[in-house]
Amino acid sequence: MQHTVRQLIPKVAPFVRPYLGLMGLSFLANLVFSLVNAAVLAVVEPIFRTLFGASAPIAAASTTPAIGSGLKAWFDGFIYNVVIADQFFDSIRNLSIFIFVLFIIRGVAKYLGRIISVRMEEGIMKSIRDALFMKVTALSMDFFARKKTGDVMSLLTNDVSVLNSATVNSLTTIWREGTTILIYLALLLAISPTLTLIAIGISLGGLILIRTTTGVLRRYGARMQSAQANYTSTLQESVLGIRVVKALGIESTMIKRFTDQTSHYVRMALRNTRISGLVPLVNDTFGILALVGVFYAGGSALAAGEIQPSNLVTFLFLLFGLMQPITTTVSTIANMQRGIAAADNVVNLLEEQPSIAAGDVVPSTFTTALSVKDLTFSYGDGPVLRNVSFTLRRGETIALVGASGSGKSTMLDLLLRFYDPTSGVIEFDGTDIRTFDLVSYRKQFGMVSQETILFNDTVANNISLGYADANDENIRRAARIAHAETFINQLPETYQTSIGDRGMRLSGGQRQRLAIARAVVRDPQILLFDEATSALDTESERIVQEAISDVLQDRTAVIVAHRLSTIVNADRILVFEQGCIVEEGTHDALLSRGGVYAKLHAMQYANDSTDQRS
Ligand SMILES: Nc1ncnc2c1ncn2[C@@H]1O[C@H](COP(=O)(O)OP(=O)(O)O)[C@@H](O)[C@H]1O
Ligand SMILES: [Mg+2]
Known part of the structure; x- marks a missing residue:
């Protein structure tokens, strides 16, 4: 104007x-x-x-x-x-x-x-x-x-x-x-x-x-x-x-x-x-x-x-x-x-006004569940998510799978309240998340995504980012959980090593493990992983995957995985297709059902064995 x-x-x-x-x-x-x-x-x-x-x-x-x-x-x-x-x-x-x-x-x-x-x-x-x-x-x-x-x-x-x-x-x-x-x-x-x-x-x-x-x-x-x-x-x-x-x-x-x-x-x-x-x-x-x-x-x-x-x-x-x-x-x-x-x-x-209007309620500790109820969302044109409902109970791990563009990342963005649903609600322990203060609500989550943003600072500061009260013990513990301790100790100045602009001095796998350490250092109530290993080579992927599996012990999490082998242990798998949940169940249940998930699995298995032969 x-x-x-x-x-x-x-x-x-x-x-x-x-x-x-x-x-x-x-x-x-x-x-x-x-x-x-x-x-x-x-x-x-x-x-x-x-x-x-x-x-x-x-x-x-x-x-x-x-x-x-x-x-x-x-x-x-x-x-x-x-x-x-x-x-x-x-x-x-x-x-x-x-x-x-x-x-x-x-x-x-x-x-x-x-x-x-x-x-x-x-x-x-x-x-x-x-x-x-x-x-x-x-x-x-x-x-x-x-x-x-x-x-x-x-x-x-x-x-x-x-x-x-x-x-x-x-x-x-x-x-x-x-x-x-x-x-x-x-x-x-x-x-x-x-x-x-x-x-x-x-x-x-x-x-x-x-x-x-x-x-x-x-x-x-x-x-x-x-x-x-x-x-x-x-x-x-x-x-x-x-x-x-x-x-x-x-x-x-x-x-x-x-x-x-x-x-x-x-x-x-x-x-x-x-x-x-x-x-x-x-x-x-x-x-x-x-x-x-x-x-x-x-x-x-x-x-x-x-x-x-x-x-x-x-x-x-x-x-x-x-x-x-x-x-x-x-x-x-x-x-x-x-x-x-x-x-x-x-x-x-x-x-400019933020399109997300924050409330002022500070959420108390997560006790029961995060529920998505009949949620529909569009970025402007057609809906990207349609009538999605699911409940993530405390202690559970839910996996989202589906073709690229099926709306998985968008779902995580909505959980973090980067956007508001067009219709439907998300409830945190029964309270509409729109009533919460944004910063304190988001602090309930630890997020690891495909591309990790690291800052030009020391390893320790990158881990403790956003958690000003972190002490050395917190940082070390987070690094241990994230399987990052060994490589950090090999760095010239261990935790005080500067990792360069956007972490350029680290390998992809090392960056992701720092991201995981950062996500867990605050002991967040809910962890979100969005294809955290997809940018990695097989070897790094294996290491990071082990780290993620360890992290998930006794935690509440939503993981989006491009590799199905990583989610066999999830409590529930939600299969997304064009913004809708088309199947839901455990790995075994979905496989025996012989539907979309079984097809995805068969396809990936075929690809994997081709990889191994070549
Ligand atoms: N910021 C955005 N603005 C408009 N459309 C978007 C935006 N982000 C994603 N989309 C569209 O939303 C759909 C779902 O995307 P996304 O949630 O990233 O899928 P996935 O993570 O399953 O690959 C895609 O069709 C994508 O093109
Ligand atoms: Mg995505």
Whole structure:
């Protein structure tokens, strides 16, 4: 959804609010900077007077606005009383010192302003990033199925920086240049209202022209952000999938995709600049027109004796000095459009709501059963599970089997409440699981899936992950249960060995055993295994399978197994076909029945004996 700026401001405001104090300080420093800048130009007139010898300053015309003339009168008074002396050389010396001091103050103000701004900007970006990260972790699984990971990454990195540079940072710029513009305008008015009106009249033409470009710029800005997200996605997929990329030899394909996307980004950036670059061009042209107009009108006034030469020179200096701040302000406003596009992305993510609404009941210890009652579920299109009912009693092991795509993993996801059923309920000891607090409900489970996610940390920390209170004994015990102790003890630093990014330094079988240790370290009430051995070679599979069998002693578990030999001991086997349970019973009962299970079994047995012969 696209937001208007008016809608965006209140959404971003909470992140800025804690920094309003700093923003005030930054504005103050920038105000000092602008004032000094103006003083540097305002000193031009006294210099001219001193060098070319005119006596008193001319009084400002009575029609001039109070602020401008007051400021100028005060400044002139200061200059003529303190700096300009009777002696010519004293005046020159005083003026030199004065200008030097002005520049020092200006430099210090700019420096301080910068430090304060960075403190403020980085602080705001940090809180936006933190909020986005919290939001991302809070969202339900369907969000991640919908969104590309790279887009989310790009949002947190690129969009947040663009949002800052194009808005928070721009605000400071606009304030600094804006106050400069106002002070200059006041001074200009103090010198000659007529000439000022002429200048403003001409420059307004440019501003109106520029106003029309903002819509275009916002659209182009959005395209730049999305082009950036595209190449970030490719980068992320290639790095995460580098094994696949290399094994398939598709490096050049990925390179081509990436370079095409970066080229696309460059094209978008260029297109954006072609329009945004017009802004200063148009602006400068009108500025020069204004200057020429004033020069012409001022020249006539000078000839008619209506204006002092030193005043006209100061006026032109001021007007010239005004051009750059105006150009900067206007270009900044043009560039803000890209930031607004980025802010739109950020706000959209912040407004995402998890599709799973958590309750607040904390489940007590599992005593009787987890029951699935007449459950139907669909991801959106057709139902993936249909009228599924079964009960997992405490201490039982249930196995789910069935062809790939028959809905087994989805069933486990529903037990963990990654999704809510379309109809039907799941009850934990008789209570609808939707009433539970999500985190404490999920802590009842230990899950081992096909692909284990390990973190770049030590063996011990990977096992104790999510169980902050784990002590060495817990970790060792879990490793022993998972048959991981022997290999861990052979690692260079045993439990303190770092396992590398995503556990790359371990074999597949070792990773799965760590996953099992992680699942059991908390002594969860229910264990879920989803084809935990399917990615392994025969030897590792055997070892991991032994580990699983040991783990299952006296525990409650649901196992999805692609290899039927591993589930002969299950208390019950549920056979899934296209989302329905078509058969249910023990291994022996199902075999003698001669149905789907018996067929699956026969097929696998045939395959296995072929394997052995070859
Ligand atoms: N996130 C998802 N969005 C849409 N459809 C999905 C999603 N995950 C799985 N499916 C579909 O649901 C069906 C069951 O998938 P799954 O539960 O993974 O089967 P199994 O684990 O038995 O192989 C499949 O047709 C699959 O294409
Ligand atoms: Mg599956």
